[in-house]
Amino acid sequence: MEHSALRAEFVAAIGADAVLDDPVSLRSYECDGLTGFRVVPEFVLLPTDTAQVAAAVAICARHTVPFVARGAGTCLSGGSLPVAEGVVISLQKLRSVLEIDVENRRAVVQPGVTNLDVSKAVAEYGLYFAPDPSSQQVCTIGGNVAENSGGAHCLKYGFTVHHIHEVQVVLPDGAVTTLGAPSPHQPGYDLLGAFVGSEGTLGIVTRITVKLLATPTAVRTLVADFPSVEQAGDTVTGMIASGIVPAAVEMMDALALEAVEASVQAGYSLDTAAALLVELDGPPAEVATQFAEIEQLCKDNGTTKLVIAPTPEARAAMWKGRKAAFAAVGRISPNYFVQDGVVPRTRLAEALVRISEMADEAGLRVANVFHAGDGNLHPLVLYSEQAGEHDRAEHLSTAIAELCVDLGGSLSGEHGIGTDKACSMPRQYSDVDLATMTLLRKAFDPDEICNPGKLLPTPRLCGDRPGPHRAHPLEAAGIIERI
Amino acid sequence: MEHSALRAEFVAAIGADAVLDDPVSLRSYECDGLTGFRVVPEFVLLPTDTAQVAAAVAICARHTVPFVARGAGTCLSGGSLPVAEGVVISLQKLRSVLEIDVENRRAVVQPGVTNLDVSKAVAEYGLYFAPDPSSQQVCTIGGNVAENSGGAHCLKYGFTVHHIHEVQVVLPDGAVTTLGAPSPHQPGYDLLGAFVGSEGTLGIVTRITVKLLATPTAVRTLVADFPSVEQAGDTVTGMIASGIVPAAVEMMDALALEAVEASVQAGYSLDTAAALLVELDGPPAEVATQFAEIEQLCKDNGTTKLVIAPTPEARAAMWKGRKAAFAAVGRISPNYFVQDGVVPRTRLAEALVRISEMADEAGLRVANVFHAGDGNLHPLVLYSEQAGEHDRAEHLSTAIAELCVDLGGSLSGEHGIGTDKACSMPRQYSDVDLATMTLLRKAFDPDEICNPGKLLPTPRLCGDRPGPHRAHPLEAAGIIERI
CATH class of the missing domain: 3.30.465.10 (Uridine Diphospho-n-acetylenolpyruvylglucosamine Reductase; domain 3)
Structure with missing residues (x-):
């Protein structure tokens, strides 16, 4: 459909102020948290309520124009990456x-x-x-x-x-x-x-x-250092086996700790192979009893240093370090890929050893920051501008996600599939599984105008290239451009 | 399709022993836990593994023959009621x-x-x-x-x-x-x-x-009597508001208590308006602390008698009474409808008062046994063989379910919609909501051969009769026969 005619319909439905199509405005919506890719949409719409969203979508549907909803654009898997010649429907004005x-x-x-x-x-x-x-x-x-x-x-x-x-x-x-x-x-x-x-x-x-x-009536948090990731992993297994479900169990390895300290000075140790951040919350009597058990478990597994947050401020500092970890890696490497995969908790140590071997083989560094209690890994694959490193790092990152699947886990724990991993989905799901998901997709969206190219693999995007390393689907299809 | 040709296909796929079509065998599958309705299927199949189930379904699909899966047939909403000229696929042989x-x-x-x-x-x-x-x-x-x-x-x-x-x-x-x-x-x-x-x-x-x-390391159970259902209801509200999530909070009214005692002698009181059965489980320290709070809450709300199970056997007896309650009602009434609806916990007392008024208006007795913590009501509408009582009871039972929806709750808490409430679904869901569910149904089962007539309303089954009381959909369509 011609741009100006489509524009007129959007303006009539939601007002001229809510329809952006100047190049400068469009540019601010060209990417999300998945680094390295950008797509400029044809329109960005800023509806203010449900009726306006519905009106905008109805226009897209009538003319088979693809659209992508967008909140803050922080998606790490390219789920909110625009579609070329498509519409971005921003929900930033619906914030009450x-x-x-x-x-x-x-x-x-x-x-x-x-x-x-x-x-x-x-x-x-x-x-x-x-x-x-x-x-x-x-x-x-x-x-x-x-x-x-x-x-x-x-x-x-x-x-x-x-x-x-x-x-x-x-x-x-x-x-x-x-x-x-x-x-x-x-x-x-x-x-x-x-x-x-x-x-x-x-x-x-x-x-x-x-x-x-x-809000829990009691919260207690500790950071415990361990001389090896295996010992830290065994501590986590021990906690879960004892029937305790901590509010959080996070693990960071030496490289992640180095990055965090270089950035936010959370007070983590720099001379340890791994650290666990463990938090318990609940009724005070329960927290006190279980916290003692966890301290003992850390000691039994050879912790070399154990710090209990004495104040809410100290607790906040411990968390600030963990939550800033992805960004902090920028202090020790100009570029990195954030990976997100899940392994069965019982295969955590095995996964970490294998990742370390794979990193050595690729001649790259991998920092590990992850939700240990869930087996949800977030390996950060570091790379420089040196020729070939980007591709090796991307290859390694994909291989790590697929390793998770091979270990009986999952391609993604929480960052999503998006554009990033759509072509890896057949590694985790059978043809019938994917066909079953597609039944739902087609029932809701027969013309595939609603965030197309995300989540599910399609022959157009993925072709029939086998093996763990595939060119980025949207790039291969000429839809997105490598920065 | 002709019976003998279809039979030959089933026999070839899963063996002659697994294909039942003699009238006596078929009769044992004619109804489920929804009293009052029966449908004789054309075949009952007894596959022994996934491959046989798939083979049987593929034959049904090829000839557009409706089929219904069946476990123990205990469904209280007619979800496993057979379809006339259809196939029952029993899963009784898949029990490893x-x-x-x-x-x-x-x-x-x-x-x-x-x-x-x-x-x-x-x-x-x-x-x-x-x-x-x-x-x-x-x-x-x-x-x-x-x-x-x-x-x-x-x-x-x-x-x-x-x-x-x-x-x-x-x-x-x-x-x-x-x-x-x-x-x-x-x-x-x-x-x-x-x-x-x-x-x-x-x-x-x-x-x-x-x-x-x-298995929880500690479990404690009490039964507390209250002079009114409102006071029992306020106790439940107080528990939830205090942040305690008991493992179970069950309520029974005087009529339900009478029925249970007539049947299993669980030791419940017969001179009280309502009783709460409360159970806590978890780590011993937590259970002890919270149990004391609950005892106090019961006292604050005017409990007249509070019995704490002193032994596991006493605890089992308390539960036996509750779990036998539906069957026990047979001791005080020859017939009854089991209803299942949900109201917001905060409107529990209001719902009970209204149900009591509606029962009086209909000249019927209603026994209430329910999961009070969830707001999940199970009113049992009692009726005799006296002329007109059956229909009045069915009408009242339906009106109670729809009252739940009107109070902001749900048509069903756990017994399902099945054949029983399919025509009430528009009371809870808008046309678009139901159309959206139908998208999924049609995507999976375009010919509607998989347990047809259950869950979703259809014009053929429900017609366009308005109002809370509708003839049973399958009965109106001439598909099932009233016993």
Whole structure:
């Protein structure tokens, strides 16, 4: 369809101020948190409510124009990367907390509200929203729903899907529906579960009823150093086997600790092979008992130093280090790929040894920062501008994700598949599994206009190239450009 | 298709012994736990493994013959009621525990294993399967998956969907796929969530990887009597507001207590308006502290008698009364309808008062037994053979379910929609909501051969009769016969 005619329809539906198509404005939407790729869209729309989102989507549907919903654009797998000659529907103007229901412990929010702002809005009632991705200060609830975001505390509290009662959704044809229900159980297909984590391919969420938890009455946090990652890993296995479910168990290796200290001075040790950050929360009596057990477990597994946060400020410093780890790696390497895979907890040590061998073979450094309790690895593959390093690093990063699958784990723990790993999906899923997912996709979006090219592999994007290393699908198809 | 030709195909695929079509055998499959309705199928098949289930389904698909999967047939909403001129695929021969993985706390079981047998198989390792429907001695895991079964302990532990890692499914075209994954998070559409609770309309589950929990180290149980249901209800609200999540909070009213005592002599009081059965489990220190708080809350709300189970045997007796309650009602009434609806916890007292008024208006007795912590009501509407009582009772039961929706709750908490409530679904869901669910149904089962007539309303079944009381859909369509 001709640009000006499409523009006129958008302007009539949502107003001229809400329709951007000048090159400078478009450029600010050309990439997301997946480094290295950019696509300039044809339009960026800034609707202000559900009716405007629905109107914009209905226009796209009528003319078979692809569209991509976007919150803060922090997605690490390219889930919010625009589509060329497509429309970006930004949800930044839908950022109100609409309702707080203290008695039933829930809040109704718009998708553009940031994760942390939900917790801030309800803090005065002693409540909070549990999922806590490291980007929580900037990432939006709508994006959390799209990606089924986790965070350091999802070991105990689960992922976003466990904290959503109901969503209002604009379907790819522009119809508005509600998935889920306010009561704990509802009949019919649980399309809320299928929608959460669908990476923007089934529609656009425009209102979210989140579940709130009571702020724990007691929280205790420690950092324990270990002379080897195996010993740290055995400590984690021991905790889980003893029946304790900590609020969080994070592991960092020597290179990650070095990067964090170079950046934020969290007080981590620089002379240790690995450190565990362990947090317990709950009723004081329970926390005290279990914390003693965990201290003993750390000692039994040869911890060389164990620091318990004496104050809330010290606790915040411990977390600041962990949450800043990805960014901190920039201090020790000009470039890096962030990987995200899951291995069964019992194969953690094996995975780390194999990653280390693979890094040596590739002549590259890998820093490991991860949610150890979940087996959710975040290897950071470091590389310089030196010829060939970028490609070797990308190859290694992909090989690590596929190693996770081969060990009985998963291609992604919480960052999503997006554009980044769509072509690796056949490594984890059978043809029938993928065909079954495609049934759902096509039922919701027969013309594939809703965030196309993300999540599911297609012959057009992935071709039939075998093996672990494939050219980036969108790049191979000439849709995106390498920076 | 002609009976003998279809029979020959089934026999060739799964053997003559596994194909039943004599009238006597067929009669034993004519109804399920939804009293009052029966349908004789054309065939009953008894496959022994996934390949045979897939072969049987493929034959049905090729000839567009409707089929219904069946476990123990305990469904209370007619979800496993056969379809006339259709096939029942019984999963009774798939009843092995295939694998127990203690380290990762999971087991792989076939669908015909009973709920309790899963827990029995892993008890020696200190593990158990948390969902505990009252029928757990006989109901099967496959049925639990189909209905997303709950139970008394789902307040703390959630429904079946929260305890399943992965299912192997035969799709309505006979293809075999896997939904979910062994690791805690997996990319792609969460079709596991959509499948669990789909009431047999999306395919047949043939293998289930269940999550196991560690048996709690401490359990304490009490029964507290109250002079009014409001005071019992306020006690429940007080517990939840204080941040305590008991393992179970069950309420019974005077009529339910009378029925239980007439049947199993659980030691409940007969001179009280309501009783709460409260159970706490977890680490001993936590249980002791919270149990004291709950005792105090009961006293603050005017409990007249509070009995703490002194021994495991006494605890078992308390539970035996509660779990036998539905059957026990047979002691005080020749017939009754079991209803299942959810109201927001904060509107529990209001719902009970209104149900009592509605019962008075109808000149009928209603016994209330329910999961109070969840707001999941199970009103039992009693009726005799007296002319007109059956219809008045059915009308009242339906009106109670729709009252739950009007109070902001749900048509069903755990018994499902099945044939029983399909025509009430528009009361809870908008046209777009139902159309969205139908998208999924049609994507999986375009010919609607997989458990047709269940869960979703159709014009053929429901017509356009307005109002809360509709003739039973399958009866109105001449498909089932009133006993």
